[in-house]
Amino acid sequence: MDDTDNGYAIVIEDLVKKYDDLIAVDGLNLEIKSGELFGLLGPNGAGKTTTINILNGLLKPTKGTAFVAGYDVKKDLNNIKELIGVCPQEAALYKFLTGRENLELFGNLNGMPKNKIKERMDYLLELLDFEEDSRRKVKGYSGGMLRKLNMLVALIHDPKIAFLDEPTVGMDPRARRKVWEFIGSLKSQNKTIILTTHYIEEAEALSDRVGIIDYGELIALGTPKELMEKHEAKNLEEVFLKITGRRILEGI
Amino acid sequence: MKMQKTLALVKMELKKIIREPAYLFLMILFPAVLTLVFGLAFGSPQFNYMAPGLFAYACIFIIMIVAQSFSDDREQGLLKRINITPTTSGEFMGSHIISNTLLSIFQVAIVAVCSLIIGFRPKGGATGFLLAFVLIIVLSICSVGFGLITASVAKSAGTATGLSFIFILPQMFFGTFIPLNDATRMIAYFLPSYYATDALNLIFLEGVPLTELTIWIDLGILSIMSVVIVLLGILLFKKYGKA
Numbered sequence: 001m002d003d004t005d006n007g008y009a010i011v012i013e014d015l016v017k018k019y020d021d022l023i024a025v026d027g028l029n030l031e032i033k034s035g036e037l038f039g040l041l042g043p044n045g046a047g048k049t050t051t052i053n054i055l056n057g058l059l060k061p062t063k064g065t066a067f068v069a070g071y072d073v074k075k076d077l078n079n080i081k082e083l084i085g086v087c088p089q090e091a092a093l094y095k096f097l098t099g100r101e102n103l104e105l106f107g108n109l110n111g112m113p114k115n116k117i118k119e120r121m122d123y124l125l126e127l128l129d130f131e132e133d134s135r136r137k138v139k140g141y142s143g144g145m146l147r148k149l150n151m152l153v154a155l156i157h158d159p160k161i162a163f164l165d166e167p168t169v170g171m172d173p174r175a176r177r178k179v180w181e182f183i184g185s186l187k188s189q190n191k192t193i194i195l196t197t198h199y200i201e202e203a204e205a206l207s208d209r210v211g212i213i214d215y216g217e218l219i220a221l222g223t224p225k226e227l228m229e230k231h232e233a234k235n236l237e238e239v240f241l242k243i244t245g246r247r248i249l250e251g252i
Numbered sequence: 253m254k255m256q257k258t259l260a261l262v263k264m265e266l267k268k269i270i271r272e273p274a275y276l277f278l279m280i281l282f283p284a285v286l287t288l289v290f291g292l293a294f295g296s297p298q299f300n301y302m303a304p305g306l307f308a309y310a311c312i313f314i315i316m317i318v319a320q321s322f323s324d325d326r327e328q329g330l331l332k333r334i335n336i337t338p339t340t341s342g343e344f345m346g347s348h349i350i351s352n353t354l355l356s357i358f359q360v361a362i363v364a365v366c367s368l369i370i371g372f373r374p375k376g377g378a379t380g381f382l383l384a385f386v387l388i389i390v391l392s393i394c395s396v397g398f399g400l401i402t403a404s405v406a407k408s409a410g411t412a413t414g415l416s417f418i419f420i421l422p423q424m425f426f427g428t429f430i431p432l433n434d435a436t437r438m439i440a441y442f443l444p445s446y447y448a449t450d451a452l453n454l455i456f457l458e459g460v461p462l463t464e465l466t467i468w469i470d471l472g473i474l475s476i477m478s479v480v481i482v483l484l485g486i487l488l489f490k491k492y493g494k495a
Contacts (some may be wrong), residue, residue: 056336081338092329094264096271101264108260109337137271153333 006070009034009161009192010055014064017050017216024050026216027064032194032209037187039207039224040196041236043248047216048196049089052163055194056086068161085159089166091150099134099141099149100125103156110157117156124152128182143170151179161192168202180205198248200237212240219243257339261347262354268321269355278317283310283359284366290429291370303363303372304452305429307384308445310359311391312423316416318352318399322493323409331494345486349396356392357385375459383462384455387471391448394478400485404493444481447474 010032017025025047032038040048053059055066057077065072071079093102100121107117125131130152133145141149151167164183168176183206186193197203203210204224212220212227220227220243224236233239240248269275287306291299325331334344376384398419406412426436427445440446451470454460460467 058332058335078338081336084336086333086336088329088333090329092333094268094330095328096268097264101267105260105264106333106337109257109334109339111256111338 007034008032008067009036009069010038010194011067012051012055012064013066015051015054015061015066016063017047017054017059018062024216025054025061028213028216028218030211030218030221032192034192035187035190037183037193037195037206037208039203039210040194040213041198041200041203041210041240041248042196042213043198043246046213048213049165050216051213052086052165052194052196056084056163057081083160085154085157085162087151087154087162087164087167089169091146093138093146093149093153095139096137098137099130099152102138102149102153103134106153107156112157120156120158124155127185128152128178144172144175147171148175148179155186159191162186162194164193164195166197167195168197168199176202200235200248204236210236212236212243214240214244257337257343258347258350261334261339261344262351265321265347265351266354269317269351275317275321278313279355279359280362283313283363287363287366288370291366296371299367299370300372301431301453301457302429303367303374304456305427305449306363306367307360307388307452308391308449309424309428310363311356311388311395311448312420312428312445313359313395314352314356314392315395315398315402315419316413317355318348318396319402319406319412319416320409322348322400322403322489323406323412326403326494327409335494341486341490348400349393349482352396352399353389353392356395357388360388374456376455379462380455380459383467383471384452387448387451387474390471390474390478391444394444394474394481397478397481397483397485400489400493401481404485404488404491444474444477447471447477 008031010030012028012030015025015028028051040051042048050059054061054073055068057073057080061074065074068080069083073080094105097105103121104117107121125134128148130148138146138149147167147170151164154164155162168179171179180202183193183195195206207224209221209223210227211218220239222230227236227239228234231239231242233242237248269279290302290306294302399416402412402416402419406415422439423443423445426432426440427443428449432440447470451467454464454467
């Protein structure tokens with residue numbers, strides 16, 4: 001990647017985000033290497049999405065800052081926008097357009113040349129076994145299909161850094177496996193992926209490293225194996241349980 | 253390739269209008285029905301005096317469509333999604349002004365065709381029509397501004413529809429096809445549609461030559477109002493409307 005990033009795709013420094021009296025992110029420090037698949041794990045409301053939204057410029061930090069590919073989110077947002085792709089938690093798609101038309105639109109909005117859009121679109125649709133459905137209007141899509149397209153739209157411009165916010169919520173196990181395979185394949189193309197999830201298996205299966213976040217603070221960081229060994233746990237769920245005394249999926 | 257993003261958004265907005273039955277209804281059926289009803293109810297020659305005002309009304313009516321469309325996209329998370337791409341707000345707002353002005357021109361065309369069928373025979377030559385076209389475009393841009401203001405204030409697409417009538421109704425009552433007396437004219441002076449209708453009346457009904465100063469004063473005031481309202485709309489929308 002660029003010389004500016006020192007091998008880090010993301011550097012988060014003392015990041016704080018407050019909403020009125022609620023502290024969503026509380027002094028977060030985190031470094032994510034280029035080419036890494038990083039899992040951000042934590043219960044709902046832990047501050048995962050807030051962190052992502054600061055990194056992609058939708059939210060402004062209250063204190064501290066973050067760098068994406070060496071660019072400061074407070075100053076160089078335009079440079080950052082050229083490099084990232086974001087898959088939001090709630091599928092955000094034009095329902096009156098077909099899947100292909102949605103992909104084409106966002107390819108254009110990312111400034112891709114026409115032939116590149118088509119090439120990339122065909123490649124992605126085939127890879128996720130989505131060619132037929134992509135010709136229909138989004139209006140008739142099932143929940144799982146919406147999710148798939150939602151992720152493809154985020155990746156249409158082949159971003160160097162991808163934020164995938166709970167990409168497999170509501171997918172059936174078969175579709176989820178397929179998406180996991182796909183996310184795994186991105187890693188081999190030297191992309192940096194930040195994956196937020198509250199599915200333990202998802203984080204375990206995919207991530208090079210995992211950061212566990214709770215009440216806006218990073219409470220554990222390491223490879224899934226390191227974390228399990230350190231806390232003498234069978235899985236990441238147990239790691240979370242041992243640190244906080246609660247379960248990640250509690251109350252859902 | 254500077255226009256690529258704007259054009260892609262315009263294309264999408266036009267597809268939205270064509271493919272969403274609710275928008276399609278509002279766009280084609282509503283102006284046509286309105287014109288035909290007025291035509292049948294009042295008949296010639298009274299209808300002739302209303303026709304230019306109906307043109308202006310067609311432009312005002314898009315306030316509701318703009319407000320609804322922005323609120324819809326916001327609710328779906330699409331505005332955020334566009335915001336993450338390298339698309340600038342200039343390109344984004346530009347695309348909305350272009351697509352909605354096109355829509356407005358189309359609506360006016362429907363009203364014009366219906367009026368001609370009913371028996372409206374406008375005066376004013378080719379240059380008069382050209383100026384009328386400019387007036388319609390400026391009033392449409394003004395309506396996009398009002399739509400943006402509405403979408404900034406409204407929290408959902410449903411409330412946006414209702415709220416848009418705050419801007420539609422006064423402009424309709426005091427600045428389109430309803431005749432004014434001295435009292436209502438005082439209110440009308442504050443409304444953009446009044447100046448558009450006044451100029452359209454002069455062109456189509458009186459057939460005044462383009463050397464007539466009043467037309468240009470009307471266009472001037474309308475333009476200034478439109479610029480202010482659009483800028484206010486963009487500012488408000490950037491501050492309150494996106495989230």
